[in-house]
Amino acid sequence: MRTAPTILHLDMDAFFASVEQASKPSLRGKAVVVGGLGPRGVVATCSYEARVFGVHSAMPMGQARRLAPHAAYLVPRFELYRSISEQVMRLLRELSPLVEPLSLDEAFVDLEAGQAARDADSARLAGVKLRADIRTVTGLTGSVGLAASKMLAKIASEEAKPDGLVLIPPGTERAMLEPMTVRTLPGVGPATGDHLRRAGITTVGEIAEAGEDELVRLLGKAHGHALYAMALARDERPVVAERETKSVSVEDTYDVDIHDRVRVGVEVGRLADRCVRRLRASGLSGRTIVLKVRRYDFSTLTRSETLRGPTDDPAVVREAAARLLDSVDTTGGVRLLGVGVSGLADYTQEDLFAQAAGDVSEEPAEEPEAGPVEEQAPSPAERRWPAGHDVRHAELGHGWVQGSGLGRVTVRFETPYSEVGRVRTFPVDDPELAPADPLPLVSPVVRRPGGEPVGPSGGGGSARRVAG
Numbered sequence: 085m086r087t088a089p090t091i092l093h094l095d096m097d098a099f100f101a102s103v104e105q106a107s108k109p110s111l112r113g114k115a116v117v118v119g120g121l122g123p124r125g126v127v128a129t130c131s132y133e134a135r136v137f138g139v140h141s142a143m144p145m146g147q148a149r150r151l152a153p154h155a156a157y158l159v160p161r162f163e164l165y166r167s168i169s170e171q172v173m174r175l176l177r178e179l180s181p182l183v184e185p186l187s188l189d190e191a192f193v194d195l196e197a198g199q200a201a202r203d204a205d206s207a208r209l210a211g212v213k214l215r216a217d218i219r220t221v222t223g224l225t226g227s228v229g230l231a232a233s234k235m236l237a238k239i240a241s242e243e244a245k246p247d248g249l250v251l252i253p254p255g256t257e258r259a260m261l262e263p264m265t266v267r268t269l270p271g272v273g274p275a276t277g278d279h280l281r282r283a284g285i286t287t288v289g290e291i292a293e294a295g296e297d298e299l300v301r302l303l304g305k306a307h308g309h310a311l312y313a314m315a316l317a318r319d320e321r322p323v324v325a326e327r328e329t330k331s332v333s334v335e336d337t338y339d340v341d342i343h344d345r346v347r348v349g350v351e352v353g354r355l356a357d358r359c360v361r362r363l364r365a366s367g368l369s370g371r372t373i374v375l376k377v378r379r380y381d382f383s384t385l386t387r388s389e390t391l392r393g394p395t396d397d398p399a400v401v402r403e404a405a406a407r408l409l410d411s412v413d414t415t416g417g418v419r420l421l422g423v424g425v426s427g428l429a430d431y432t433q434e435d436l437f438a439q440a441a442g443d444v445s446e447e448p449a450e451e452p453e454a455g456p457v458e459e460q461a462p463s464p465a466e467r468r469w470p471a472g473h474d475v476r477h478a479e480l481g482h483g484w485v486q487g488s489g490l491g492r493v494t495v496r497f498e499t500p501y502s503e504v505g506r507v508r509t510f511p512v513d514d515p516e517l518a519p520a521d522p523l524p525l526v527s528p529v530v531r532r533p534g535g536e537p538v539g540p541s542g543g544g545g546s547a548r549r550v551a552g
C-alpha cells in the first residue's frame with residue numbers, strides 16, 4: 085500500500101436534490117425529495133433538510149411522503165444531472181488520468197498518477213482546490229476524502245459530509261477504524277452485519293481481534309480473507325479508469341437453505357427490485373442481467389442474459405432473472421441468491437423522458453384526497469408536465485412545474501439566478517405553455533465584443549453571477 089494519502093474520493097452532497105435546489109430558488113433550505121413518484125417509486129436522493137425527517141435514498145416514495153408530507157417531490161432530470169456530472173468529471177480528469185467514476189456524482193482519483201500530489205500537504209491542497217473549482221463551475225458542494233487506499237478515502241469522504249474535506253494521515257488508519265461499526269467496511273451489508281453480530285463482532289476492531297481463521301470460519305474463504313484485510317486497513321485495490329467491467333449487484337445468504345421453488349422465485353424477484361433501486365439511485369442502466377445461485381453443496385452457478393438495450397425497468401430485470409432461474413436446478417436447496425446488472429450505461433435521453441413521464445403519470449402531484457391511486461392512463465397533455473421539469477410561458481417566461489393533475493398545471497416562475505418566483509395555475513393544454521430545457525445552474529456570462537458581460541435571457545429578477 086502507498087504511504088501517502090494520495091487517493092481522493094469525491095462525493096457530491098445530496099447531488100440530485102442539490103441540483104434542484106440550485107435551479108429553484110424557492111426550494112433552497114427546504115426539504116426536497118427526488119425520485120419515482122409512481123406507486124412503486126423510490127427515493128433517488130433527498131436534501132439534508134428532508135433527511136431530518138428520516139427520509140433516505142432507496143426508501144419507498146409512499147413512506148417518504150408520510151414522513152415528510154410537506155417536502156417538494158420532484159421527478160429526476162437525469163439529462164441535467166448528467167451534464168453537471170460531466171463538468172465535475174472533467175475537473176477530476178484535470179487532476180489525473182486515473183479517474184474511476186462510481187456513479188454520476190462519485191469517483192476515485194489517483195492523485196499520484198497525475199502528479200497532482202505526492203504527500204499529505206500537496207494532497208490536501210489538491211482537495212481544497214478541487215472543492216473550490218467544483219463550486220465555481222457548478223455552484224454545488226462536494227465532499228472529499230483523502231487516504232492511502234480506496235476504502236479509506238471513501239470512509240473519509242463520508243466523514244467529511246456535507247461540504248467538507250477529511251484526510252486520514254497514514255499510520256492512523258487502524259486506530260480510526262477500530263471503534264467503527266463493521267458496516268463501515270465495503271461489502272458488509274445487513275446480512276453479513278447480522279451474521280457477525282451473532283458471533284459477538286460489532287466493531288472493526290473486533291474483526292481484527294477475532295483473527296483471520298475465525299473470519300474465514302464465519303464468512304467463508306474469500307469474504308473472510310477480504311474482510312480481515314480491510315479491518316487491518318489493508319486495501320491494495322488500484323484506481324481503475326475504465327468502467328465497462330462495472331456492475332451493480334445484490335445478494336442474500338439464507339440462514340436456512342430454501343427448498344421451496346416458489347419461495348426461490350419470490351426471493352429472486354425481490355433481489356431484482358433491490359438491484360434496480362441501486363441502479364436507479366446511481367442514475368445508471370445496464371444491458372446484462374446476471375443471476376447467481378449457490379446451492380446446498382456450495383456449488384455456485386451464474387447465468388446471464390444480455391438485452392438489446394440498457395434497462396432500469398424493474399419488470400424487465402425481474403422477468404430476465406426469472407427466465408434465468410428456470411434453467412437452474414434448485415431441488416437440493418439454495419443458500420445464496422444474487423441478481424446483478426452489468427454493462428452499465430448512463431441513461432440515454434430517450435429512456436429518461438419515457439421513464440420520467442411514466443413515473444409522474446401514475447400519480448398526479450396534486451391528488452385531492454388520499455383516495456385510491458388513479459391507475460388510468462393520463463391524457464397526453466398531463467404527461468407533458470412532470471413535477472420539477474422546466475417550462476416556458478409565452479408571456480411569463482421560464483418556470484418549473486410545481487404540480488399537475490385534474491386538468492391543471494401549476495407553474496412557479498423562477499430561474500437559478502432569480503429571486504423566489506410566483507406561482508400560477510393553467511389548463512394543461514394552455515397554448516402559451518411549453519416544456520423547456522433546463523437552464524445552467526451557474527449563469528454563463530457572455531461577453532459581447534467591447535461590451536458588458538450579460539447573463540442569460542429569460543430569467544426574471546437579478547442575475548447571480550459567479551466570477552471567472
Ligand SMILES: [Mg+2]
Pocket residue numbers: 095096097098099189190
Ligand atoms: Mg453523493
